[in-house]
Amino acid sequence: MKPFHYERASTVEEACSMSTESEESCFLAGGTTLIDLLKLNVMRPAKVVDVRNVDMDTVDLLEDGGILIGANVRNSDLAWHQKVRRDYQALSEALLSGASPQLRNMATVAGNVMQRARCPYFRDNYSPCNKRSPGSGCAALGGYARSHAVLGTSEHCIATHPSDMCVALAAFEAKVRVEGLAGTRDIPFSDFHLLPGDRPDREHAIDPGELITGVVLPPNVEGASSVYLKSRDRASYEFALASAAVSFALVEGRIAAARIALGGVATKPWRAFEAENCLEGNEPSSELYEEAAALAMEGAITQPDNAYKVPLARGLIVRALAIARERVEAQV
Amino acid sequence: MKLINRDEGALARSPSSEEVAQTSIELRVNGRRQVVAVEPREVLLDTLRERFACTGVKKGCDHGQCGACTILLDGRRVNACLMLSVMAEGCDLRTIEGIASENGELHAMQQAFLDHDAFQCGYCTCGQIVSAVGMLNEPWSADPQSLAESMSGNLCRCGAYRNILAAVSDVKRAGNRREASRDEDL
Known part of the structure; x- marks a missing residue:
C-alpha cells in the first residue's frame, strides 16, 4: 500500500473542501472497497478524506411517505430497518444477499453506490484495463470472461457492476443526493452510473469535490410487492452471476407500476424499461413473464464464457415475477 | 498482449x-x-x-x-x-x-465449540467464535438455514461447518430460551 495523507471531516463542507485541495483524493466511509483496492495498489490516492464523522447516518421518513437514507447508514442497519423490510422488501433482500455479515456491518450505503468493479483484470493491477489505466486495452475481451457483463458493454470494457443493493435502488427509482461547494442536487439513479463507452474510467455522474450525502427513495406504490432474486456460484457470500429486482402492483387484475432491474449481467445497475412496458396494463401470466424476460435480455452481447447469463437472467426474471405476484396477492 | x-x-x-x-x-x-x-x-x-x-x-x-x-x-x-x-x-x-471473563471462565460460545469439537486445524476458530458472539446481537432467527447464512462470513477450509453450526445453534437457542423465560417473569 502506498502512503497517503489522511484527514477527518466533521461536516459536508469540510469534506468537500478537503477533497478539492488535492488532485487525487478519495472519501473513506466503510472502507471495504477502498482499503481492499489500496492494498492491491489499484487505487493510489494522495489523500484520503474520512467522512465517517459527518452526520449522515440515519434513515428519515419523508412527508411524501418515502425515505431519506443517510450516506453513512450501514448496509446491515438498512437491511434490518423495519420500514425497508415492509415497504422495500427487494432492497432488504438485496442487501442481505450481498457480501457477509461482517462486511455489511462496515459497508455504507454511499460506499455501496460507489463500489468498484470486481473484474479480475481490473484488480490484478497488471493486465491491460481501460478502467484502471485508460487507453491500455481490455484483457477481459478475449480473456476469461465468465463473470462479465452482457448488457451495456462497449468494445473498451465489459466489467460487471457488482452491487446487489444498487439493483434494488434502480428498481425503486431512487435518487442519489450529492452535495458540493456549489450546492445540493439529486441525481436519478438511472443517470448516476455511467456506461463504459470509450471512457470506462469514468463511472459516475458525480463531480470532483462532490460528496454523496444520502439516497432518496420515493414512497412505495400502493399495493405493490417486490422481490430480489440472485443466482451465484455458491449459496452465500458471493457476487451475482445474474440477479433481478422486480416490483409491481395489481389494479383490477392488471399489472401496474412494473419495475424490473438486473444485476450481475450489466456494466451498471440495469433498468429493463422495455420489459416493464410489456408488463404494464396486462394480466399476469407465465407467457407474459417469458415475453418480458426475453425483451429484458434483447441486445445482449455475449462472450464464449458468459453466454449462459442470457438464459440464466431470463429464468430469474420469470421466477421473480411469479414470486412478486404471490406476494401481491398475499397482501389482500 | x-x-x-x-x-x-x-x-x-x-x-x-x-x-x-x-x-x-x-x-x-x-x-x-x-x-x-x-x-x-x-x-x-x-x-x-x-x-x-x-x-x-x-x-x-x-x-x-x-x-x-x-x-x-x-x-x-x-x-x-x-x-x-x-x-x-x-x-x-x-x-x-x-471474549472469556476476567476470571478465566470461558464464554458460552467458546465452551460450545469445545463441547461440539467445532474445529480441526483451528486457524479459523478465533474468527468463527468472535463472529458467532457478534451474531448473537443481530436479529437472526435460530432456524438452521438462517444460522448458516449468519455465519457465512467465516470460511473453514477443513470443512468443520457441521460442528461449528451445532455449537452456534446451541448458544443461540439457549439465549432465546433465557429471553423467553425473562419475558414470562415480567
Whole structure:
C-alpha cells in the first residue's frame, strides 16, 4: 500500500473542501472497497478524506411517505430497518444477499453506490484495463470472461457492476443526493452510473469535490410487492452471476407500476424499461413473464464464457415475477 | 498482449512515508485503554497483531473474504483486515483474547465449540467464535438455514461447518430460551 495523507471531516463542507485541495483524493466511509483496492495498489490516492464523522447516518421518513437514507447508514442497519423490510422488501433482500455479515456491518450505503468493479483484470493491477489505466486495452475481451457483463458493454470494457443493493435502488427509482461547494442536487439513479463507452474510467455522474450525502427513495406504490432474486456460484457470500429486482402492483387484475432491474449481467445497475412496458396494463401470466424476460435480455452481447447469463437472467426474471405476484396477492 | 507496467499511467504521485503525518489514536482493546501513533496506511489487523500482541486475530486472505480476522468493534463484528487503524479512534475493540471473563471462565460460545469439537486445524476458530458472539446481537432467527447464512462470513477450509453450526445453534437457542423465560417473569 502506498502512503497517503489522511484527514477527518466533521461536516459536508469540510469534506468537500478537503477533497478539492488535492488532485487525487478519495472519501473513506466503510472502507471495504477502498482499503481492499489500496492494498492491491489499484487505487493510489494522495489523500484520503474520512467522512465517517459527518452526520449522515440515519434513515428519515419523508412527508411524501418515502425515505431519506443517510450516506453513512450501514448496509446491515438498512437491511434490518423495519420500514425497508415492509415497504422495500427487494432492497432488504438485496442487501442481505450481498457480501457477509461482517462486511455489511462496515459497508455504507454511499460506499455501496460507489463500489468498484470486481473484474479480475481490473484488480490484478497488471493486465491491460481501460478502467484502471485508460487507453491500455481490455484483457477481459478475449480473456476469461465468465463473470462479465452482457448488457451495456462497449468494445473498451465489459466489467460487471457488482452491487446487489444498487439493483434494488434502480428498481425503486431512487435518487442519489450529492452535495458540493456549489450546492445540493439529486441525481436519478438511472443517470448516476455511467456506461463504459470509450471512457470506462469514468463511472459516475458525480463531480470532483462532490460528496454523496444520502439516497432518496420515493414512497412505495400502493399495493405493490417486490422481490430480489440472485443466482451465484455458491449459496452465500458471493457476487451475482445474474440477479433481478422486480416490483409491481395489481389494479383490477392488471399489472401496474412494473419495475424490473438486473444485476450481475450489466456494466451498471440495469433498468429493463422495455420489459416493464410489456408488463404494464396486462394480466399476469407465465407467457407474459417469458415475453418480458426475453425483451429484458434483447441486445445482449455475449462472450464464449458468459453466454449462459442470457438464459440464466431470463429464468430469474420469470421466477421473480411469479414470486412478486404471490406476494401481491398475499397482501389482500 | 501488451502488459502494462504497474507504475505507468496518469496517477498522482503518492507522498513518501516521511511526508505523511503520523496520527495518534486512542482506543480500548479488550477493556484496556491504548494510545498509539500510526501511519494512516497501517491496517487495524496489523496493529492488533504487531503492537498489542492480539495474535488470535488471524490474517487469512487479508481482503475481507475469509473472516479469520473478525473482531467486535463497539459490539459489532467486522473484518479487521479492511480497516485502517486510524478508523478505530475512540472505539471499543474486542478480540478472541477478550471474549472469556476476567476470571478465566470461558464464554458460552467458546465452551460450545469445545463441547461440539467445532474445529480441526483451528486457524479459523478465533474468527468463527468472535463472529458467532457478534451474531448473537443481530436479529437472526435460530432456524438452521438462517444460522448458516449468519455465519457465512467465516470460511473453514477443513470443512468443520457441521460442528461449528451445532455449537452456534446451541448458544443461540439457549439465549432465546433465557429471553423467553425473562419475558414470562415480567
